Amino acid sequence: xxxxLLPGNESFSAVSGLAISHDVANMMRYDDAAIVVCREADxxxxxxxxxxxxxxxxxxxxxxxxxxxIPRWITTPFFRSTFRPLIxxxxxxxxxxxxxxxxxxxxxAPLIRAKGAxxxxxxxxxxxxxxxxxxxxxxxxxxxxxxxxAIRQRALKWIPWLSNTYVIHNxxxxxxxxxxxxxxxxxxPVPIVLFVGRLVPIKGVHVLMETMRILQKRGVNVLxxxxxxxxxxxxxxxxxxxxxxxxSPSNVEFRGFCAHTEVANQYRSADILCCPxxxxxxxxxxxxxxxxxxxxxxxxxxxGIPEIAADGGVVLVPPNSAVELADxxxxxxxxxxxxxxxxxxxxxxxxxxFTWAAICSQYRQLAANLTQIQxxxxxxxxxxxxxx
Numbered sequence: 001x002x003x004x005l006l007p008g009n010e011s012f013s014a015v016s017g018l019a020i021s022h023d024v025a026n027m028m029r030y031d032d033a034a035i036v037v038c039r040e041a042d043x044x045x046x047x048x049x050x051x052x053x054x055x056x057x058x059x060x061x062x063x064x065x066x067x068x069x070i071p072r073w074i075t076t077p078f079f080r081s082t083f084r085p086l087i088x089x090x091x092x093x094x095x096x097x098x099x100x101x102x103x104x105x106x107x108x109a110p111l112i113r114a115k116g117a118x119x120x121x122x123x124x125x126x127x128x129x130x131x132x133x134x135x136x137x138x139x140x141x142x143x144x145x146x147x148x149x150a151i152r153q154r155a156l157k158w159i160p161w162l163s164n165t166y167v168i169h170n171x172x173x174x175x176x177x178x179x180x181x182x183x184x185x186x187x188x189p190v191p192i193v194l195f196v197g198r199l200v201p202i203k204g205v206h207v208l209m210e211t212m213r214i215l216q217k218r219g220v221n222v223l224x225x226x227x228x229x230x231x232x233x234x235x236x237x238x239x240x241x242x243x244x245x246x247x248s249p250s251n252v253e254f255r256g257f258c259a260h261t262e263v264a265n266q267y268r269s270a271d272i273l274c275c276p277x278x279x280x281x282x283x284x285x286x287x288x289x290x291x292x293x294x295x296x297x298x299x300x301x302x303x304g305i306p307e308i309a310a311d312g313g314v315v316l317v318p319p320n321s322a323v324e325l326a327d328x329x330x331x332x333x334x335x336x337x338x339x340x341x342x343x344x345x346x347x348x349x350x351x352x353x354f355t356w357a358a359i360c361s362q363y364r365q366l367a368a369n370l371t372q373i374q375x376x377x378x379x380x381x382x383x384x385x386x387x388x
Contacts, residue, residue: 148304179294313346
């Protein structure tokens with residue numbers, strides 16, 4: 001049995017859940033016995049109620065996280081008490097699959113071991129801050145999974161004693177993200193460049209605004225559509241978002257937050273996806289979602305994005321360069337045949353590498369290997385005791 005442990009700020013919901021909720025839901029579709037452990041859950045993913053272990057107390061840490069560092073002498077007894085329902089369910093050979101929350105692991109790892117269960121840590125974000133480094137000093141996962149080799153390499157520099165590390169990329173749901181019926185490259189009289197994501201500085205939306213000004217000055221007939229908000233639906237506009245809207249050129253329109261099914265429709269109605277991130281993106285799900293929907297991608301050469309682009313479908317440019325971003329978008333916008341070619345490469349790469357069926361087969365193999373190793377170790381220890 002695998003128990004997927006979500007972070008304290010994540011609801012297990014197709015409506016209000018964040019990225020990790022979506023990843024776990026897709027992992028659970030390929031594992032009929034897996035259970036999600038979370039602060040709250042609804043039926044929007046279509047799972048039966050017994051597939052969720054809801055622990056409302058998790059939301060307490062979700063509210064506190066990020067505001068200040070909380071000493072381990074406070075968090076350890078709190079987490080051990082909070083996760084008592086989970087620990088009580090564990091049996092030898094079970095796996096607690098912890099997503100993005102090293103502080104949970106630091107507290108409950110001994111309890112997991114005492115039950116004969118295994119601990120897997122799944123890093124969706126970089127492990128490069130001091131509290132995280134401190135947490136990894138007190139627990140050792142049986143496997144540490146990274147969504148890209150880029151963040152794995154950064155983690156090994158920051159936490160050099162990490163062992164049993166693996167890279168398994170994210171996937172996209174091909175039942176939601178699929179191409180439009182129209183041929184790539186001929187969707188709109190005026191090509192639409194789409195941005196999907198949080199409207200925060202690290203995502204480089206301000207760079208895209210400058211790119212659109214450059215294209216407007218060049219006389220390139222193209223429209224940019226911005227889909228997203230500062231956080232989730234209903235989140236208040238920040239000063240950064242207000243500045244974006246106030247200073248945007250006339251060839252840019254803002255559509256606000258969209259649920260993931262509506263986002264898929266946005267991909268299918270666009271001609272190009274632009275991912276102008278200026279930070280080291282751990283992976284960049286929007287890129288593979290666009291590839292799945294059959295549109296070409298222009299993205300920055302940061303973090304895990306070059307790993308996505310390895311087999312085509314993505315035109316890479318340096319980060320923080322509005323001119324080079326404009327050059328790449330202009331080339332695709334003015335050449336429908338090129339758009340169709342890059343889109344076809346991306347769709348092929350997606351089908352071969354990024355479907356959840358392909359990704360989850362890697363998860364299943366890793367879980368099977370860990371269980372096999374544990375069985376062999378227990379057998380070896382029993383034999384040593386018998387011979388003694």
